[in-house]
Amino acid sequence: MLVIKIIADVAASYRMPIALHNVSCYALNLATQQFAASVFNCPRIECRPWFDEAPEAAGNIPVVKDGRMQVASLPGLGILLNEDYLKGNLADGEPWSG
Numbered sequence: 001m002l003v004i005k006i007i008a009d010v011a012a013s014y015r016m017p018i019a020l021h022n023v024s025c026y027a028l029n030l031a032t033q034q035f036a037a038s039v040f041n042c043p044r045i046e047c048r049p050w051f052d053e054a055p056e057a058a059g060n061i062p063v064v065k066d067g068r069m070q071v072a073s074l075p076g077l078g079i080l081l082n083e084d085y086l087k088g089n090l091a092d093g094e095p096w097s098g
Contacts (some may be wrong), residue, residue, distance in 0.1 A: 045069040058082040
């Protein structure tokens with residue numbers, strides 16, 4: 001994230017907006033959301049089209065209304081994981097470390 005923050009700061013010094021690209025998992029979506037909310041020059045992020053389908057999430061699935069994502073209000077990244085789903089989807093031989 002440090003490199004992204006440096007890029008955002010340089011762009012901000014020229015009053016240029018940035019846009020973040022994230023088409024990954026639930027955790028990265030919330031991390032991207034929090035970073036975007038922390039800088040003034042990131043008016044948009046790209047997220048996976050099925051953002052509201054996160055079987056690994058026990059709650060706090062991102063909400064998008066009128067094209068705007070509501071920023072999570074839980075502590076940290078606001079991640080609530082579904083441990084049963086994660087345990088059921090471990091790779092063969094992978095130990096549970098939760």
